[in-house]
Amino acid sequence: STSLSVTLTVASNATPGHHGVTVTRSGKTSNSASFFVQVPTSLRRDSVSGLIDQPGGCGVKRLLQYTLLDQEGAPIDTNGIISEGVSSYSGPADTQPSETSVGMSHGGFPDTVGYNYSPGCPPPFTATFTQTFTVALATQGYAWVLSSQNAISTGRTNSGSKFVDITFTQ
Numbered sequence: 001s002t003s004l005s006v007t008l009t010v011a012s013n014a015t016p017g018h019h020g021v022t023v024t025r026s027g028k029t030s031n032s033a034s035f036f037v038q039v040p041t042s043l044r045r046d047s048v049s050g051l052i053d054q055p056g057g058c059g060v061k062r063l064l065q066y067t068l069l070d071q072e073g074a075p076i077d078t079n080g081i082i083s084e085g086v087s088s089y090s091g092p093a094d095t096q097p098s099e100t101s102v103g104m105s106h107g108g109f110p111d112t113v114g115y116n117y118s119p120g121c122p123p124p125f126t127a128t129f130t131q132t133f134t135v136a137l138a139t140q141g142y143a144w145v146l147s148s149q150n151a152i153s154t155g156r157t158n159s160g161s162k163f164v165d166i167t168f169t170q
Contacts, residue, residue: 010037012142016071038070040135043148045168046108053162054114058121060154060162061114068107068135076107080137084111091127095154104135114164115154126155 004023016039020032049063068076083101095115102109115127131150136143151167 008035016041038074038076040068040076040137040144040146041071042069042073042146042170043067043133044069044075048166051162051164052114054116056116056118056121058118059114059116060164061112061116062164062166064111064113064166066109066111068104068109078104078107078137080104080135082109083134083136085132085134087130087132089127089129091129091155092122092125095122095125095127097129097131097152113150113152113154113166121160122156124156124158126153128153 006021008021014037016037019035019037021035022032023030043066045064045066047063047065051060051062053060066082068078068082070076080103081101082104084099086097086099089096095117097113097115100112102111113131129152131152133146133148134143135146148168148170151169153165154163156162
């Protein structure tokens, strides 16, 4: 008589934000209670490591840490999968990156960007590509392609110096 339990199914095309929910019984409508539809819209890059040498000393990588944000810029506390897509690759075929999927924990996830050249060290090269992200929340069956992306340049100089430059955009 004083409480009600309800399960709401949110459509994949639901309008994000606050929505009023009311109950009507015997022709009388309750006060509105707020229900917030949270949609993953962007990433916040929290950290980027320095260069980390790969086995054999010919490759290098950087570790990045992200937080998934909603339409209001608030962190999303969810578990799920985030996949990276690679496009616009330009460089030696044997340095081409592969796409990966990473599990999120409470909306945060790590990522690795770089290259490993084996066997032997490569001659000087520059490779560039764009990395985009797709969030899949398996429990809800939805996926969102985020506007967040990295423009990445990897390579080696004539002196053998290694680099992984990352430009993050929303």
